[in-house]
Amino acid sequence: MFLNSCSLYIRLALEQFCDKQEKILWALTFFKGGHAAKWSENVFHQETDTSVFSMQTWGDFEQQFRVHFFSVNMEADTINTLEGTSYHQGGQIVDDYLDSFQTLVSDVGYTDPWTLVIKFRQGLKLGIQNQIATMPYGRLTDTDPDTWYRAARRIDQVCFANEAFQSVSCSAPSAVLKTTSARLPPLSIVRLPPVLPLPVTPKPLLPTLSVGIPMDVDASRRTKFLLLQRCY
Numbered sequence: 523m524f525l526n527s528c529s530l531y532i533r534l535a536l537e538q539f540c541d542k543q544e545k546i547l548w549a550l551t552f553f554k555g556g557h558a559a560k561w562s563e564n565v566f567h568q569e570t571d572t573s574v575f576s577m578q579t580w581g582d583f584e585q586q587f588r589v590h591f592f593s594v595n596m597e598a599d600t601i602n603t604l605e606g607t608s609y610h611q612g613g614q615i616v617d618d619y620l621d622s623f624q625t626l627v628s629d630v631g632y633t634d635p636w637t638l639v640i641k642f643r644q645g646l647k648l649g650i651q652n653q654i655a656t657m658p659y660g661r662l663t664d665t666d667p668d669t670w671y672r673a674a675r676r677i678d679q680v681c682f683a684n685e686a687f688q689s690v691s692c693s694a695p696s697a698v699l700k701t702t703s704a705r706l707p708p709l710s711i712v713r714l715p716p717v718l719p720l721p722v723t724p725k726p727l728l729p730t731l732s733v734g735i736p737m738d739v740d741a742s743r744r745t746k747f748l749l750l751q752r753c754y
Contacts, residue, residue, distance in 0.1 A: 524552075525584055532580070543575060546583045561590050600630040610645040616678035619645065620671055638667040642674075650677050 553562035
């Protein structure tokens with residue numbers, strides 16, 4: 523990555539460098555810590571001792587950089603990576619997985635189309651792999667890696683768009699409900715008039731009865747009894 527970035531910048535701003543050594547000196551300004559800083563110091567110490575700068579061209583710099591910073595068994599390490607599962611897509615999108623996959627196969631020197639398709643297919647998510655392998659029409663061949671790359675990217679983008687649509691659809695009813703409820707006018711409290719007590723109509727007074735003597739309840743019959751002198 524570092525060499526690629528440096529090479530890209532040099533091509534874009536070539537007029538800023540007067541000669542080949544200026545490109546190397548500019549790149550060495552980024553070597554500020556760890557093993558990189560020590561290597562850069564050794565380069566200048568060697569120049570002081572021999573009065574000759576050890577790297578005359580950008581190609582010399584790239585070669586020395588690979589010797590000191592690239593793994594000795596980089597090709598073997600890359601092959602082991604492709605034989606394992608650490609390079610698989612996992613939670614990445616297809617674009618990111620494809621970038622890392624193509625870097626790996628480029629480092630190891632894989633060029634056989636069938637090998638590229640098999641390795642790429644093994645690393646894909648199971649759902650994407652199954653959709654490509656079970657296409658009812660226009661099934662892809664196992665010797666054309668570019669068509670596999672395009673199909674995987676297309677399916678991944680369609681799945682992403684569908685997930686976005688579903689998430690919006692699920693949240694839409696609640697949003698509509700909130701909007702509708704917000705437009706309703708506030709409820710007003712209706713106050714009823716106070717309930718007045720009914721007027722009480724006074725009851726008519728009953729005539730006062732005179733209290734008689736208990737023995738005089740049938741005074742008229744007693745008088746008649748006295749006259750007739752009858753015994754009951």
